[in-house]
Structures are given as structure tokens and as C-alpha cells.
Amino acid sequence: MRPSPIISAIGTGALALGMSIAVAPGAGAATLPSEPSTDDVAATMQEALERDFGLTPFGAEELLDAQAEASEIDAEAAEAAGDHYGGSFFDTESLELTVNVxxxxxxxxxxxxxxxxxxxxNGHEALLGVVDDLDGTGGEDGVVSWYPDVADDTVVIRANDAEAAQSLIESADVDPSAVEVEQTEESPRLYADIVGGDAFTMGGGRCSIGFAATDSSGNDGFVTAGHCGTVGTSATSEDGSGSGVFEESVFPGNDAAFVSSTSNWGVTNLVNTYDGGDQTVSGSEEAPIGSAVCRSGSTTGWECGSIEARGESVSYPQGTVEDLTRTDACAEPGDSGGSFIAGDQAQGMTSGGSGDCTSGGTTYYQEINPALDTWGLNLVTS
Incomplete structure (x- = not known):
């Protein structure tokens, strides 16, 4: 049986992504950044894709337009397929959306x-059933993660040790024909290391803001990674003038948190692109697997990659986190909690991963919508 939506969709690795929730004007507070025009926002995203995907300006614009259209078609196709819907994925080269049935x-x-x-x-629901069974074992030493591979219609177990993967399959008592074992040298870790300085701090550590949100009472705040702090932990803005407290937090099992502003921390609908500009946030429509995404964090700034898998259970040393999304965008310690965005649509908050932004790597994020829904939060979009 799958965990409740808040737990199943809230993940537990931590990279702090820097979204620009600026301190509201006041004594010693920074002023809110001016909102960029639509043209400025598009240029910012396109330039990042040109750099990280090796695209021409026209190619980057074409990719963004195709992804936006694919997201709309995906929702319609899923409804049309009904109970026979088997998952979907987007190809950034052919710009084609494929829906399994x-x-x-x-x-x-x-x-x-x-x-x-x-x-x-099999289809997506059957694959999720296999993932549920694997989740129920608690994992095995030597196994890195497992996830439903929609494109290949199988569940992939990524492991350092093939024997450990086979032991996991036997312990979960799942159909071996529905599972594929993939050898990897990766060893995922959380990115909330104590590295000091900017973004926001809590108890001597540093993380990054994900996205601005308000709670059901209208209180300002932001979502970030759960491993950045437990309920009641104090948080302070980069310049020290704004303060807040962790009102909600879950980790491990999932990896998400909501920090409520207590003083001088005003909200915006912006994400810092670390090139002197900002990306506006207009919603949180989920991008299909294969889509291009960019992430923002206080250590490595603005980096892009593609969504490689969704619903992945990752075995961190601190415990297994379920329902993470895997990307090939790089990140490093201090990026935890930071923003993942596709076009102008918020996707999630950085959790953890492997590698770095010199040699490249794998980064996981916790989907944002389950956190918003579970905690009754409203994403700030204006």
C-alpha cells in the first residue's frame, strides 16, 4: 500500500536551491527585486538551455514551446486513456510526447x-505496485535506488552490488521479469552539509529556498527540503534581517518542509538565475519525463538538465526517501531545498544526489504539488 500523498510525494534528500524570496522593505531589509518582463524571462530560460543543451536560440525557444504544449496534451491524453493510461515521456530531441497504454x-x-x-x-500502475513492494523491504546495503522506467515499461534497480539487488528482489517477492538491474558506481548523499553563508541558515547549516508559498491562514513563507530542518527549527535570511520557523517538515520517507516567515521576509514569484536576472513562476504544472528543467541553488547557481525518472526511491545513508524525481542536472552541498523549474512552472525542491558541477552528476528533487496539497499551501505566482 502506497503512503499518503504528503509522504509519498514529499521526498528526503537536500540540495538548497536559491529562489529569490527577498526580505520585505524595512529597517535594514533588502528591497524586493523588480519583476522582469515576459521577454526577459523567456530570454533567461532560453540562454540557460542554449548553454547546457548546446542549442541555438531558435532551438531553445522551440524546445520550451514544445514542452509547454506536451504538458497540455499529456493531461488530455491521460484522461482519454482512463484506466489504461500507462505513463508518458517527452523526447527533447524529437520534441515528441509518447503516452503508454x-x-x-x-x-x-x-x-x-x-x-x-x-x-x-505492465503500465505505470503495475510498475508502482512493484515499487511499493520494494519500498516495503526497507532496502539493502549496496542498492542505490529503484524506480518505474516508463519508457521501457519496467522497474529499474540501481545497485553497486548485483547480489544485493537480487536479494532485494527476493525479499520483496516481486516478479523478476518486471525488474531490470542496473550497475552504478553512484553513492547518493544529501546536500545539506554545513558549508556556511548565504541563502538561508538554520542551526549553523545552510540550505536554499525552493518556492514562495502562503499557508491557509495567509502567512508568507517558502517550501524547501525536509532534511534542512525539523519542525520548530529557526531559519534566517541570507542578510540576517529576515527570520522564520519550520512549521512543517518530513524526512526521511520524503523530503519537504514549509518555513513560515516570522519577521521581514516578504514573498515574490521569482527564482534567482544567478546571472543578474530572475525567472518568474506562473504555476506548478508537472512536466513529462524527458523534459528539460533548470535548478537554482546557493552553491552552484543556475544549472539545467533533463528529467530521467519519476517516483524513484533513493537509499541515502540517513534512510530511504520515496517518490523522488531524478535528473542529470548537477548540484552540490548547500543547493539543498532549491528550486527545480520547467519554463515558468515550478517542479520541486532539490534533495540530494551524486557527483558535482565540475564532472557532472545526478540530482533528485521532491515534487512540489503533493507538499502544497497536503499542507494546504498556495504557490506564489504573482
Whole structure:
């Protein structure tokens, strides 16, 4: 049985992404940054994709437009497929959205909605059932993570030790034909190391702000990674003039938190791109697997990559975190909690990963929408 939405969608690794929730004007407070025009925002995102994906200006614009259209089609196709919906993924090279179905008739309905259809044996729900069974074991030493691979219609177990992966399969009593073992040298870790300085601090450590949000009572605040602080932990803005407290936090199991502003911490709908500009946030529509995303964090700034998997359970030394999303965007300690965004749509908060921004690496984020829904939060979009 899958955990409740808040737990299953809130993840537990921690990279602090720096979103520009500036301190509200006041005694010793920084002024709020001016909101960029729509053209400025588009240029900021396009330039990042040109740099990290090796695209021309036209190619970057075409990718963003195709992704936005794919997100809309994906929702329509999923509704058309109904119970036969088997997951979907987007190809950043062909700019094509593929929707898996478990019934040939449903394939016709999906294609009528504008997506390419692929008939598969298992489908996303069946794969999630396998993931649930693996989650129930608590993991094995030598196993890094496991996730539903929608494109290949299988569950992938990533492990340093093949025997440990086989032991996990046997312990979970899952169908071996539905599972693929992938050898990896990665050893994921959390990115909330004590590195000192900027973004926001808590108890001597540093993390990054994810996205500005307000609670059901209208209190300002922001979402970040759960491993950055437990409920009741104090948080301080980069310049020391703003303060807040962790009102909600979950980790491990998931990795998300809500910090409520207590003094001089005003909200904006901006994410810091660390190039003198900002990216506006207009919503939180989930991007399909394969989509290009960019992340912002107080250690490494603004970096981009692609969504490689969703619903991945990651075995950190501190415990297993479920329902994370894996990307090939790089990050480093101090980036925990920071923003992941696709176009102008918020995706999630940085959790942890492997590698760095010199040699490259893997970074996981916790999806934002389950946290918003579970805690009754409203994403700031204006």
C-alpha cells in the first residue's frame, strides 16, 4: 500500500536551491527585486538551455514551446486513456510526447488527443505496485535506488552490488521479469552539509529556498527540503534581517518542509538565475519525463538538465526517501531545498544526489504539488 500523498510525494534528500524570496522593505531589509518582463524571462530560460543543451536560440525557444504544449496534451491524453493510461515521456530531441497504454483501443484515443501512443504490458500502475513492494523491504546495503522506467515499461534497480539487488528482489517477492538491474558506481548523499553563508541558515547549516508559498491562514513563507530542518527549527535570511520557523517538515520517507516567515521576509514569484536576472513562476504544472528543467541553488547557481525518472526511491545513508524525481542536472552541498523549474512552472525542491558541477552528476528533487496539497499551501505566482 502506497503512503499518503504528503509522504509519498514529499521526498528526503537536500540540495538548497536559491529562489529569490527577498526580505520585505524595512529597517535594514533588502528591497524586493523588480519583476522582469515576459521577454526577459523567456530570454533567461532560453540562454540557460542554449548553454547546457548546446542549442541555438531558435532551438531553445522551440524546445520550451514544445514542452509547454506536451504538458497540455499529456493531461488530455491521460484522461482519454482512463484506466489504461500507462505513463508518458517527452523526447527533447524529437520534441515528441509518447503516452503508454495497456489497451490497443486506448491507443487510438491517445493519438486523437495529439500524442504518440505505445501499447505496453505492465503500465505505470503495475510498475508502482512493484515499487511499493520494494519500498516495503526497507532496502539493502549496496542498492542505490529503484524506480518505474516508463519508457521501457519496467522497474529499474540501481545497485553497486548485483547480489544485493537480487536479494532485494527476493525479499520483496516481486516478479523478476518486471525488474531490470542496473550497475552504478553512484553513492547518493544529501546536500545539506554545513558549508556556511548565504541563502538561508538554520542551526549553523545552510540550505536554499525552493518556492514562495502562503499557508491557509495567509502567512508568507517558502517550501524547501525536509532534511534542512525539523519542525520548530529557526531559519534566517541570507542578510540576517529576515527570520522564520519550520512549521512543517518530513524526512526521511520524503523530503519537504514549509518555513513560515516570522519577521521581514516578504514573498515574490521569482527564482534567482544567478546571472543578474530572475525567472518568474506562473504555476506548478508537472512536466513529462524527458523534459528539460533548470535548478537554482546557493552553491552552484543556475544549472539545467533533463528529467530521467519519476517516483524513484533513493537509499541515502540517513534512510530511504520515496517518490523522488531524478535528473542529470548537477548540484552540490548547500543547493539543498532549491528550486527545480520547467519554463515558468515550478517542479520541486532539490534533495540530494551524486557527483558535482565540475564532472557532472545526478540530482533528485521532491515534487512540489503533493507538499502544497497536503499542507494546504498556495504557490506564489504573482
Amino acid at each position: 495497456t489497451d490497443a483501443q486506448a491507443a487510438e484515443q491517445v493519438e486523437a488527443a495529439g500524442a504518440r501512443a505505445e501499447v505496453v504490458r
